[in-house]
Amino acid sequence: MNIQLVKTLHTQHLFFIKRHLVAALLLIMFAGTASFASDEPLAADLVADNQLIDLTSEKYQDLFRELEDVHGFTRQQLAALFADLRIDRKVLQLMDQQWEAKPYYQYRPLFVTPTVIAVGKQSLALYQSLFDRVEKEYGVNREVIVAIWGIESRFGTNQGNFELKRTLNTLFAAYPRRSDFFRKELINFLILCRENKIDPQSVRGSYAGAFGQSQFMPSSFNEYAVDFDGDNRRDLINSLPDIFASIANYLSKFGWVLDAPVYAEIGGTLNAEFLTAAHKTGRKGFVDWQVLAETQQIVLPPPPSEGQLTIVGLELPPQAGGGMRFVAGYPNFQAITAYNHSSKYAMAVTEMAEAFKN
Numbered sequence: 493m494n495i496q497l498v499k500t501l502h503t504q505h506l507f508f509i510k511r512h513l514v515a516a517l518l519l520i521m522f523a524g525t526a527s528f529a530s531d532e533p534l535a536a537d538l539v540a541d542n543q544l545i546d547l548t549s550e551k552y553q554d555l556f557r558e559l560e561d562v563h564g565f566t567r568q569q570l571a572a573l574f575a576d577l578r579i580d581r582k583v584l585q586l587m588d589q590q591w592e593a594k595p596y597y598q599y600r601p602l603f604v605t606p607t608v609i610a611v612g613k614q615s616l617a618l619y620q621s622l623f624d625r626v627e628k629e630y631g632v633n634r635e636v637i638v639a640i641w642g643i644e645s646r647f648g649t650n651q652g653n654f655e656l657k658r659t660l661n662t663l664f665a666a667y668p669r670r671s672d673f674f675r676k677e678l679i680n681f682l683i684l685c686r687e688n689k690i691d692p693q694s695v696r697g698s699y700a701g702a703f704g705q706s707q708f709m710p711s712s713f714n715e716y717a718v719d720f721d722g723d724n725r726r727d728l729i730n731s732l733p734d735i736f737a738s739i740a741n742y743l744s745k746f747g748w749v750l751d752a753p754v755y756a757e758i759g760g761t762l763n764a765e766f767l768t769a770a771h772k773t774g775r776k777g778f779v780d781w782q783v784l785a786e787t788q789q790i791v792l793p794p795p796p797s798e799g800q801l802t803i804v805g806l807e808l809p810p811q812a813g814g815g816m817r818f819v820a821g822y823p824n825f826q827a828i829t830a831y832n833h834s835s836k837y838a839m840a841v842t843e844m845a846e847a848f849k850n
């Protein structure tokens with residue numbers, strides 16, 4: 493590569509960085525309403541609302557072949573399932589939107605409210621015998637199940653209002669960035685409806701394809717949902733036994749251990765570079781608990797099964813002096829981040845579960 497070309501590329505690169513820095517600043521200023529600033533057109537700009545989805549396209553013909561050959565759907569079934577499918581542009585607009593990454597002191601109060609805590613406590617009392625059975629069967633603490641139920645759907649009262657079949661088709665047909673992902677979810681959805689005797693047309697969910705009181709994606713449903721009321725259907729829309737047991741089964745499959753520690757406070761600063769690196773790596777940045785205890789000069793309980801810990805940083809409110817609160821995420825904490833990758837989500841679930849006990 494000649495030197496002039498290198499210089500040109502370097503200049504272009506700097507320009508690219510600058511442009512994106514400006515975009516990032518704008519995003520911060522208009523957080524919550526701003527959109528991705530990028531050269532790529534937004535998915536929502538490429539379609540009209542209510543536009544008919546082209547089922548003769550190569551991607552749909554390929555999908556139909558797989559549904560027929562691999563999953564045993566008939567031509568007639570497919571014709572009915574895919575009749576009059578139209579784009580829901582609102583779904584694309586919401587997917588395109590850049591949601592602000594709120595600091596923890598702003599994130600937590602959105603979810604952990606006095607009302608939610610009160611309803612959670614009532615639910616624990618009301619369904620005590622059901623939770624006794626779920627806890628015994630899956631080894632997952634009841635408070636964390638209720639906290640997830642509360643955050644995901646406000647205890648079932650808000651399961652999302654988007655027609656799920658239309659949403660998944662919209663994202664498969666017109667959201668190129670994640671079209672393959674939603675193709676898989678669409679297939680999973682059609683299979684779970686068939687197997688659990690659910691009318692696909694009746695299901696509503698979030699704009700991102702999660703549904704039911706536990707807000708599982710269709711692939712998670714097929715993998716982790718269980719029938720716990722004994723009617724041979726997995727029903728995460730209406731059956732509380734199925735819903736509680738499915739959340740428990742999910743956490744259990746990702747390593748939850750009954751009554752084991754979830755997190756530990758490790759101070760307001762990190763005493764070594766490798767801890768900062770682990771914090772930046774997030775849910776995959778593991779450290780040894782004994783090394784962490786020595787480095788931070790604190791006493792820590794051992795994690796179960798020689799598990800490792802993650803480092804989680806939570807922003808403290810500026811009016812209280814600001815700074816960070818660091819905690820160690822134990823394997824139980826990591827199980828919650830399997831449900832939702834955000835460590836803020838996992839901490840809010842954890843603190844809500846704690847509040848239920850007080």
Ligand SMILES: [Ca+2]
Pocket residue numbers: 718719720721722723724725726727731734
């Ligand atoms: Ca059932």
